[in-house]
Amino acid sequence: MIPVERQRKILTLLKNQEVVSISELVDLFNVSHMTIRRDIEKLEAIGKVSSVSGGVQLARNIHIELSxxxxxxxxxxxxxxxxxxxxxxxxxxxxxxxxxxxxxxxxxxxxxxxxxxxxxxxxxxxxxxxxxxxxxxxxxxxxxxxxxxxxxxxxxxxxxxxxxxxxxxxxxxxxxxxxxxxxxxxxxxxxxxxxxxxxxxxxxxxxxxxxxxxxxxxxxxxxxxxxxxxxxxxxxxxxxxxxxxxxxxxxx
Missing domain, CATH: 3.40.50.1360 (Rossmann fold)
Structure with missing residues (x-):
């Protein structure tokens, strides 16, 4: 599976669950931890996701700033x-x-x-x-x-x-x-x-x-x-x- 397709699937998965662990993605795609981390870094660099401890979640959009x-x-x-x-x-x-x-x-x-x-x-x-x-x-x-x-x-x-x-x-x-x-x-x-x-x-x-x-x-x-x-x-x-x-x- 090419990286772009794998990254698209990661985003789809995150729409259905709040947080996905690195280990879960490694098992799902049968790739290395390093490969998944590179995918996450690419998605994070374009503002699609954010890293959390041990995993990843969709980026949280804010529409107003608190006083x-x-x-x-x-x-x-x-x-x-x-x-x-x-x-x-x-x-x-x-x-x-x-x-x-x-x-x-x-x-x-x-x-x-x-x-x-x-x-x-x-x-x-x-x-x-x-x-x-x-x-x-x-x-x-x-x-x-x-x-x-x-x-x-x-x-x-x-x-x-x-x-x-x-x-x-x-x-x-x-x-x-x-x-x-x-x-x-x-x-x-x-x-x-x-x-x-x-x-x-x-x-x-x-x-x-x-x-x-x-x-x-x-x-x-x-x-x-x-x-x-x-x-x-x-x-x-x-x-x-x-x-x-x-x-x-x-x-x-």
């Missing part, structure tokens, strides 16, 4: 640990970007004692927190207001970011996989792309609950990411594939 008030209550421990680890890689006198999000807000919580940074953000909660608790220089991007996420989006944000020279950008996302970052909000795409162009280094900060999800608008190829900071829940197959792409992965 800031809801997100701040979810996976609080994982976000705090990611924030601590992310703050530890910020060198003295850097210009950094904190993308809108509750994980990046945790990074802000960790750098209040510093006074050597220039911090750029499009997030109102982050800028308000830093104004009250930090003596670092702060720039807000301005732009069209996204009330749900307490941030700004669109071309004005992108124009501002393209005028800056950023040492490291900490990017958040509601959904990511081996292909890259996606979003249900089209106006966030231009912002993510501007961040990548303006920054010497791009660091994705995200807990693994968002891995394997996909939204309507592709925002950024995974190849544009230099480092991923996440928790220990990333599937081993995804971890290895990302490492093969040359991405550094730091886990809490």
């Amino acid at each position: 800031h008030d809801i997100k701040i209550t979810q996976f609080a421990t994982e976000k705090e640990q990611i924030g601590k680890l992310a703050s530890s890689i910020i060198a003295p006198n850097m210009t950094i970007y904190l993308d809108a999000g509750t994980t990046t807000l945790e990074i802000a919580h960790q750098i209040t004692q510093r006074n050597d940074l220039l911090i750029i953000t499009n997030d109102f909660a982050i800028s308000a927190f830093l104004m009250a608790n930090s003596s670092n220089d702060i720039y807000h991007t301005g732009g069209k207001v996204d009330r749900q996420n307490q941030s700004t989006v669109g071309s004005k944000v992108a124009d501002f970011l393209l005028s800056m020279n950023i040492d490291i950008a900490f990017i958040s996302t509601s959904s990511w996989n081996l292909k890259g970052l996606s979003t249900p909000n089209e106006e966030k795409v231009i912002v993510k792309q501007a961040i990548a162009k303006s920054s010497k280094a791009v660091c994705l900060v995200s807990d693994t609950s968002k891995y394997g999800k996909i939204a309507a608008f592709h925002a950024l190829d995974m190849e544009r990411i230099d480092t991923i900071i996440t928790d220990s829940g990333l599937p081993e197959s995804a971890f290895n594939e990302l490492k093969d792409k040359g991405i550094d992965i730091l886990t809490t």
Whole structure:
């Protein structure tokens, strides 16, 4: 059986059961573990499936992004640990970007004692927190207001970011996989792309609950990411594939 036909059968099988194990697919197709893993990697790279521990499932589509008030209550421990680890890689006198999000807000919580940074953000909660608790220089991007996420989006944000020279950008996302970052909000795409162009280094900060999800608008190829900071829940197959792409992965 040629790979394309086998991959088509894997997708058909997943429509009838939520998760299929690697061992089950090996027995079904009478091929090696390595062959099945290559099939899964190809399907994952085009956003059809996502790896789970010991197996695979269909990619989970998201159509709306949760509000800031809801997100701040979810996976609080994982976000705090990611924030601590992310703050530890910020060198003295850097210009950094904190993308809108509750994980990046945790990074802000960790750098209040510093006074050597220039911090750029499009997030109102982050800028308000830093104004009250930090003596670092702060720039807000301005732009069209996204009330749900307490941030700004669109071309004005992108124009501002393209005028800056950023040492490291900490990017958040509601959904990511081996292909890259996606979003249900089209106006966030231009912002993510501007961040990548303006920054010497791009660091994705995200807990693994968002891995394997996909939204309507592709925002950024995974190849544009230099480092991923996440928790220990990333599937081993995804971890290895990302490492093969040359991405550094730091886990809490």
